[in-house]
Amino acid sequence: MSSKNLESATNIIKQYIEGNKIPGAVSLVAQQGEILSLKSFGYSQIMPHKEEMTLDTLFDLASLTKPIITATSIMILVDRGLIKLSDAASKFIEDLLNTNRKNITIKELLTHTSGLPDWRALYLNGHTYNKILNEVINTELQYKPGSIYIYSDLGYILLGEVIRRTTSMELHEFGYTNILQPLNMENSLFNPDKLHKNRCAATEFSVLRDGVVKGEVHDNNAYYMGGVSGHAGLFSTAKDLFYLCQMFLNKGTFNNVKILSSEAVETMTKNAIKSLGYESLGFFIKGNSSSKNYLLSENAFGHTGFTGTCFWIDPNLELIIILLTNRIHPTRNNNYHIALRTEFINEVVSILKTR
Numbered sequence: 001m002s003s004k005n006l007e008s009a010t011n012i013i014k015q016y017i018e019g020n021k022i023p024g025a026v027s028l029v030a031q032q033g034e035i036l037s038l039k040s041f042g043y044s045q046i047m048p049h050k051e052e053m054t055l056d057t058l059f060d061l062a063s064l065t066k067p068i069i070t071a072t073s074i075m076i077l078v079d080r081g082l083i084k085l086s087d088a089a090s091k092f093i094e095d096l097l098n099t100n101r102k103n104i105t106i107k108e109l110l111t112h113t114s115g116l117p118d119w120r121a122l123y124l125n126g127h128t129y130n131k132i133l134n135e136v137i138n139t140e141l142q143y144k145p146g147s148i149y150i151y152s153d154l155g156y157i158l159l160g161e162v163i164r165r166t167t168s169m170e171l172h173e174f175g176y177t178n179i180l181q182p183l184n185m186e187n188s189l190f191n192p193d194k195l196h197k198n199r200c201a202a203t204e205f206s207v208l209r210d211g212v213v214k215g216e217v218h219d220n221n222a223y224y225m226g227g228v229s230g231h232a233g234l235f236s237t238a239k240d241l242f243y244l245c246q247m248f249l250n251k252g253t254f255n256n257v258k259i260l261s262s263e264a265v266e267t268m269t270k271n272a273i274k275s276l277g278y279e280s281l282g283f284f285i286k287g288n289s290s291s292k293n294y295l296l297s298e299n300a301f302g303h304t305g306f307t308g309t310c311f312w313i314d315p316n317l318e319l320i321i322i323l324l325t326n327r328i329h330p331t332r333n334n335n336y337h338i339a340l341r342t343e344f345i346n347e348v349v350s351i352l353k354t355r
Helices: 003-018 062-079 106-110 129-137 153-167 171-180 220-224 238-249 262-268 336-354
Strands: 024-031 034-045 234-236 301-305 309-314 319-325
Touching (some): 003 024, 003 034, 024 238, 024 336, 034 238, 062 106, 062 153, 062 171, 062 238, 062 301, 062 309, 106 153, 129 153, 153 171, 238 319, 309 336, 319 336
Antiparallel strands (some): 024 034, 024 319, 301 309
C-alpha cells in the first residue's frame, strides 16, 4: 500500500496547519510491521523565527514518558521479580511509611487510582529533584486508594523514584539501558544536548523561563527536577516511537530483542480498572475519554501528551498510529489537537478497513 492511499488522512493535518490551528506535525502509520506513511508538515517553530518541521524533529513527548519509560521499566522489574504490582510503594520509599499514603500499591500508582491529586505546581516550593519529590511524598490524598480514577502526574513521580531506588540507577539511565538502547531508539533521550536541541520542536513561550521553550522539557515540575521524572521529560521522533510501539504489538520483542515477557505485555495493555474507567498499567484503553470516539477496536491502547503528542496501537488491526504536534507553541490556548486526533485516526482506520 502506497502512502498515496492515506492522502485523505494526511490532508486533514494540512488543513489544520493552513488554518493556523497548529504550527506543525509529524505523522506515522504502520500496519503489520510495515510503515505505510511517514510525513512532516508545517513548522517546528514559528517564533522568534520559522523553522520547517522535518521527519527527524524531536518532540517533547510530555506524558508519553509515562508508558514508554516509567510503566515499561516497572514491568521489566516485575519480570525480574524485583517488584510486585501488589507491593506498597512505601516498601521502596520509606518516607511514605508514617503517612496515610503508606498502603498505596504499585498497581494503584500505575493505574491512577492512588487517590493522589492530578497535578500540583510543586516547583513553587523547591527547585531541586529532592525538594519536589518531598512535596509529592507529603501531598495528602484526595480519595481512598483504589476507590476512584484520577489521572495523576504525582503518582508517576513516585513510580520514577521507585525505579531509582530499586535499581540504584537514575531513571533515564535505566530507561536508556533497558528500553531505548536495545530498541535502537537513537533519537530518544532526556535533556537534549546542544546538537539535539537544534532539532527539537519549540513549545510554549514561558514568562518563568524568559522565552520560548525549546529542547528543554516544557513541564515545570519535570524541568526543576533536572529534566528527568517519571511523568515527563522524554524527547523522541516518530520513527523511534514506531520501534517502541511495534515491540508492544510483537508481545515484548522487536528485531529479536526481548524487552518484556509476553505475559507482562498482556497484563500491561488490558483494562486494569474496569469498575472505575479505562486504564491499563500505563496506557489509556479504548473507551477512555481521550479515545471514546475513535474507530479503533476495543483492544486498542495508547497515550497522549500535553504538548500535543499521541500514539495508538490496535492489536486487532495490527496498526500503529503516531501523531506528534507542537500544538502549545507559542501558547497553550487552543485545543484543536483533540479534534485533529479524532479526525486523523478515524480517517486512517476507515481507509485501512476498506482497502
